Amino acid sequence: MTAMSRSALEYYQDTQLDLATILRTLFDHKRLIAGVVGFFAVIGLGFAILATPIYQANVMIQIEPKRVGLDATPEINTKPNAVSQATAEIELIRSRSVLGQVVSELDLDVVHQPKYLPGLGAYMARHFKPTADQPIAAPLMGLDTYAWGGEKFEVATLEVPDSLLGKKMTLVAGEGGQYRLLDSDGDLLLKGQVGELATGSDVSLKVDTLQARPGTEFTLARNRSLVTQLDYQTKLKVAEAGKDSGIVYLSLEDPDPAHANRVLNEVSRLYVQQNVERSSAEAEQRLQFLRSQLPIVRGELTKAENALHDYQMRSKSVDISQETRSLLDQVVAADNSISELKLKRPDLDRLYTRQHPTQVALTNQINQLEAQKATMQAKVHNLPETQQELLRLTREQQVTNQTYTQLLNKTQEQDIIRAGNIGNVRIIDKADANVEEPVKPMRKLIVAISILLGALVAVAIIFIRQAFDRGIVNPDDIENLGIPVYASVPLSRLQDRLTKGRQSRNGGTEAKLLSIAEPSELAVESLRSLRTSLHFAMLEARNNILMISSPSPAVGKSFVSSNLAVIIAQTGKKVLLIDADMRKGYLHKVLGLQPRHGLSDALAARLSNREVINGTAVDNLHFISCGFAAPNPSELLMHDNFHKLLRELSPKYDLVIIDTPPIMAVTDAALVGRQAGTTLLVARFGKSSIKEVESAKRRLAQNGVLVKGAIFNGIERKASTAEYDCSAYDYSPGKK
Numbered sequence: 191m192t193a194m195s196r197s198a199l200e201y202y203q204d205t206q207l208d209l210a211t212i213l214r215t216l217f218d219h220k221r222l223i224a225g226v227v228g229f230f231a232v233i234g235l236g237f238a239i240l241a242t243p244i245y246q247a248n249v250m251i252q253i254e255p256k257r258v259g260l261d262a263t264p265e266i267n268t269k270p271n272a273v274s275q276a277t278a279e280i281e282l283i284r285s286r287s288v289l290g291q292v293v294s295e296l297d298l299d300v301v302h303q304p305k306y307l308p309g310l311g312a313y314m315a316r317h318f319k320p321t322a323d324q325p326i327a328a329p330l331m332g333l334d335t336y337a338w339g340g341e342k343f344e345v346a347t348l349e350v351p352d353s354l355l356g357k358k359m360t361l362v363a364g365e366g367g368q369y370r371l372l373d374s375d376g377d378l379l380l381k382g383q384v385g386e387l388a389t390g391s392d393v394s395l396k397v398d399t400l401q402a403r404p405g406t407e408f409t410l411a412r413n414r415s416l417v418t419q420l421d422y423q424t425k426l427k428v429a430e431a432g433k434d435s436g437i438v439y440l441s442l443e444d445p446d447p448a449h450a451n452r453v454l455n456e457v458s459r460l461y462v463q464q465n466v467e468r469s470s471a472e473a474e475q476r477l478q479f480l481r482s483q484l485p486i487v488r489g490e491l492t493k494a495e496n497a498l499h500d501y502q503m504r505s506k507s508v509d510i511s512q513e514t515r516s517l518l519d520q521v522v523a524a525d526n527s528i529s530e531l532k533l534k535r536p537d538l539d540r541l542y543t544r545q546h547p548t549q550v551a552l553t554n555q556i557n558q559l560e561a562q563k564a565t566m567q568a569k570v571h572n573l574p575e576t577q578q579e580l581l582r583l584t585r586e587q588q589v590t591n592q593t594y595t596q597l598l599n600k601t602q603e604q605d606i607i608r609a610g611n612i613g614n615v616r617i618i619d620k621a622d623a624n625v626e627e628p629v630k631p632m633r634k635l636i637v638a639i640s641i642l643l644g645a646l647v648a649v650a651i652i653f654i655r656q657a658f659d660r661g662i663v664n665p666d667d668i669e670n671l672g673i674p675v676y677a678s679v680p681l682s683r684l685q686d687r688l689t690k691g692r693q694s695r696n697g698g699t700e701a702k703l704l705s706i707a708e709p710s711e712l713a714v715e716s717l718r719s720l721r722t723s724l725h726f727a728m729l730e731a732r733n734n735i736l737m738i739s740s741p742s743p744a745v746g747k748s749f750v751s752s753n754l755a756v757i758i759a760q761t762g763k764k765v766l767l768i769d770a771d772m773r774k775g776y777l778h779k780v781l782g783l784q785p786r787h788g789l790s791d792a793l794a795a796r797l798s799n800r801e802v803i804n805g806t807a808v809d810n811l812h813f814i815s816c817g818f819a820a821p822n823p824s825e826l827l828m829h830d831n832f833h834k835l836l837r838e839l840s841p842k843y844d845l846v847i848i849d850t851p852p853i854m855a856v857t858d859a860a861l862v863g864r865q866a867g868t869t870l871l872v873a874r875f876g877k878s879s880i881k882e883v884e885s886a887k888r889r890l891a892q893n894g895v896l897v898k899g900a901i902f903n904g905i906e907r908k909a910s911t912a913e914y915d916c917s918a919y920d921y922s923p924g925k926k
Contacts, residue, residue, distance in 0.1 A: 219652045226648035227641055234640020235633075240313045243628035247450035249440040249458045250619040253279050276430045276438055279615065283428050283440065283461050289419045292456045299418040300348045302361075304337030305407040315339035326403055334405045342401035343408050347387065349394040350412050359410045363402040371395060371410070426457065437618075443630070447623035454621035465615045481601060487594045494587040524563040525589045530596070531556050661876035662883070665902045668873060671884055676727070676870065676899040677720035681906050682713040685749065702780055705753040705760075706808070717754050720901060721761070724868070727898055731867030733840055738870050738901075739850045739859040741886035745874035746903040751849035752780050759811035763844035766803075768814045770862050771851045772823040775816025781806050788817025792835055793826040799835055812843070827861040836865050853886045863895030871897055875905045 216223065253276050282288065293299055306312040307330075318327045318339025327338035343361075350357075359379065360372045367384035371393065380395065382388025387396045402408075413421075425444075431437035440458060444450035531552060542549050662668060665675040688702040705714045728734065738754075740747040748769075755767040769777040772790045785804050791797045792814070804813045820826055840846055848866060850859040863869050869890065873883050887897050 215652065215656065216649065219648075222652065223645065223648040226651065227644035230640045230644025230647065231637060234637045234643075237640075238631050238633035238636040240309060241631040242312055242316075242445050244443050244445055244630035245447040245450060245623045245625060246441055246443050246629040247447060247454045247621045247623040248619070249454045249617065249621045251438045251440065251458060251461075252616055252618050253436045253438060254614040254616075255436075276434070276436060280428045280430065280438060282464075283438075283457065284423050284426060286416075286419050286423075288457060288460050288464065289422050289426070290415065291460050292453060293415055293418050293422070295460075296453060296456055297345075298422065298453070299413045299415050300345055300411075301413065302343055302345055302408055302410045304341045304343065304402070305335065305360075305409055307333060307336045307338075311336050311338065315341075326401065329403070334403060335407050337402065337406055337408075340401070341406060341408075342399050344397070344399040345395070345410070346398045347394060347396040348410070348412050351392040354393065355412060355414050356417065357411060361397075361408040361410050363400055363404055363406045363408070365404050367400060369397065369400060422453070440621075442621075447625050450623055451621040458617050458621070462615055462617060484594070484597055484601065487590065487597055491587070491590040491594050494590045497586070521563065521566050522588045522592070524559050524566065526592050528556060528559050528563070529589070529593060531559070660879040660881070662873055662878055662880060662902070663876055667880055668883060668900050668902065671880070671887065673871065673883070673887060673897055674899045675902050676723040677716050678902040678905055679716040679720075679746075679750065680712045681875070681904045682708075682711055684708050684711060685713065702782065703753055703756055704749075705756040714753065714757065717750070717757050720750075720754060721757050723899075728868050733867035734844065735836060735840060735846045735848065735866040736868045736870065737848045737850055737859070737863050737866035738872060739863070739886070739890075740852050740872040740874075741854050741878055741882035742852050743855065745852075745872050745878055747852075747872040748777055748780065748849055750872050750901055750903060751847055752777055755811055755845075755847050756808050758845055759808050762810060764810045764812075764842070766812050766814065766839060766843040766846045768846065768848045769816040770827070770848050770858060772816045772820045772826065772858075773851060773856070775849075777813070777849060778804075778815040781813055783813065783815070785813075785815045788815035789835075790817030790820040790823070790826060792817075793829060793831045794820070795831060799838055803839075824857055824861065827858055832861075833865060853889055854882065857893075860890060860893035860895060863890055863893065866895075868898045869895055871900045872903050873900055874903050877904070 255275065304315070306315060314330075315327070315338055320326070320340040324340075326340035329336065329338055354373070357374055359374065360376075362370045362372065364370060368381065369384070370381050371379045371388075371390075373379055379393050380388050380390030382395055382397065384397050384400045387394060389395075425442055427441045429439055431439060440454055442450045442454050444453075534552065538546075538549055538552060544550075544553075665678055668675050682704055684707065685704045688704065688707055704711055705717070708714065724736070728736070738747055738751045748771075751767065755765050759765040767777065767781075768789060769775040770789060772788075775788075778785055778788075783804055783806070785802075787797050787802050789802065792799055792802045802814050802817070804815065806813050826832065836846065848862055850862045853859040853871075871883065871886055883900070890897055
C-alpha cells in the first residue's frame, strides 16, 4: 500500500470516527434533544393555532394589444429587448394614481380594530358564536376593557390635525351608544354619540355602528394617504401568468376576506376605467388632428377648382381629349395610391423598423408607383401645352378632392371608434377569496420548522456544553498525566436512592452502604477489583496507611472510602476507617452511626485513641469519625498528636483508610498524605477536569506526597464513551 493510499485510509477512518462520536454524543443527550424539540414543537403548534388567519383574494385581468392608427391596427412590438406591454400595465396598476383613488374611495387610511388580549384574545374572538341571547362574549377574569367576540365598529368620518396623523387613539364604548375618544397619552379628545358627528380638539368623528360592552376599547387612527398608498403597493401582488400571455393576476392578503375582495375589485375597476379614459384620449387626439386638417384640405380643393375653372375660361377649352382623359385617370390613380401608402407609413413606423418585411414591401410599392407616375409624366410632356396645363389642373383638383373625401371618411370612422372605445383591458374574474382555506399561517410548515429549529437549538446547546465542559470521560486522559487508574467505578443509581433515603430520614441508624445493600452491584465489583490492585500496590509501601482524596468536592471520595473499607473488611482483614474531614465529614451517617466524639477530640488530647474508635455493623471494620467541628483542623493535623495516633493504631490493623477533604480546597490532604504510605486520588466522570487532577497531583508533590494512582468514579453508560463503559460487562447473578 502506497503512502498516499495509507494517508487517505487514515483520513477516512478519522472522519468515520468523528461522525460516529457526534452521533453517539447526540444519542447520549436524547432526553435533552427530545425536551427542546418538544418545547419548540409546542410553541410552533401554539402559534399556528393562535395566529390570525390570512386570506388571499385574486383577480384575473386580460390585456389585449393596443390598437393604433386610423384603422385601429393591433400594436405588435417587434423591437429587440423591448419591455412587455403587460410589464408596463402592471406598473400602472400599482401606481399611486390608481391606489390613491382606491384609498380615497374606501377610506383605507382610517384603520380601526377592537383591542384584544395579547396572544389569546383574537383567537377567542374569532371562535365566538353570537346568539340572540348573547350577541357579545362575556369578559374573562374581569378583563372588560378587552374585546372577546361579537363587537362591531364602523367609522363614517374621521378628520384629525396633522399632529395626530399616524397616531393611535383609543375609543372607549359607553352606555346607550355613547363613546369617548382618547389620545395616545389617555387625554380626552371628544365625546360623541353613534350616528352623530362629534367634534373636539380639532378632531371630527362620526361613528355609524358601535356594538360593544361599556368599557370595551378600540384602537383608531388616521394615517397619511401617501403612507397608506405605499403600504398597499407592498401588499398588492401583480404578476403576469406567462411571458407575453396578456393575462395578469392581482392578489391581496388580509385577515378580512371581504375587505380584500372590496379593495381588489376597486383597484381593478379604477384601472380599467383609467385604461378606457386613456384610450379615449388617444382617439380624441387623432380625431382632433383629422378635424384640423379638413379645413386646410377643403381650402386647397376650392383653390384647385377655381384654378381649373379660370384656366378653362381663359383658354376657351372646356374639356380635355379622350387620350388626355385616360392619362389623367392613370396619374390620379397613381397619386391616390401613393397618398394612401404614405398615410400608412407613420403608423407602421410605430410598430416596425424600416428593415421589417412589411416596411420593405410598402417602400417597394411606393417606388413602383413613383416609377409608373414618372412614365406617365413623360407622356404628359408630349401633349400640347394647353392639354398639359388642363391635365395638371384637373389632376390637382381630383387628387385634392379624393384626399378631402378620405379625410372626411376617416374623421367619421374615428368619431365612431372614439364613441365606442372600451380600452384594451377587461376583467375576466372578479375578486374572490377562499374563506375555507387561509394562505397563512401554514400550520404544517410552521410546526415542521419549529421542530427543525428545536433540533438545531438542542444540537447547538449540546455542542456548546461539550465545548465548555472539560470533564474527563476517558481514563486514558488521567493515565497520560502519569497516574495509573486502578479502578473505573460505574455510576450506581441504587447508591443515589440509598443516599436520598438517608437524607430523608435525617440521620437514621441504618447504614446506607452499597456494598452491604447490593453486594452484586457493578460498582461494588469494581471496588473489589480495586482491592486486588491495592494488595499489590501497597507491598512496597512504607506503612499500611491509605489516604483517599480528590481534587474537588462531590466526586464520590467518601463513597469509595467507605465501601472499599467494607469490602476489605469482608475478606477477614482488620480495617480502620478514619474520617479526616473535620469540616464537613459525614461518614458516620453513611455507616449509620451517631458517635459523640471523633478525630478532633483525639488530636486536641481531650480523649484517648481508644475512646474515639467505634465499632460498625461490619465485622473487622472500625471507624473514627471526624468529631465535632474544629476551628483549626489544619493545625490539629500538623500537631504531633496525629502522628502518634497513626503510629499507635497502624500496627493493630491490616489497613488504615483515611478519607480527607479535597486537596484543592484545603491543605488537610497534604498534611495527611505525609503520614500515609499510599495516596489515591478520586476523579469523577464528566465532572473532574484534567487541569484539576494535574493541579492536585502537583500540589501533593510540592508537599512531598506521591500520588500512587487514581480511581475513576461515576462512569455513566453513554454511547459516546461505550469503549470505557464497564457496565456493559454485567455479570451479576441471574445474568447470562
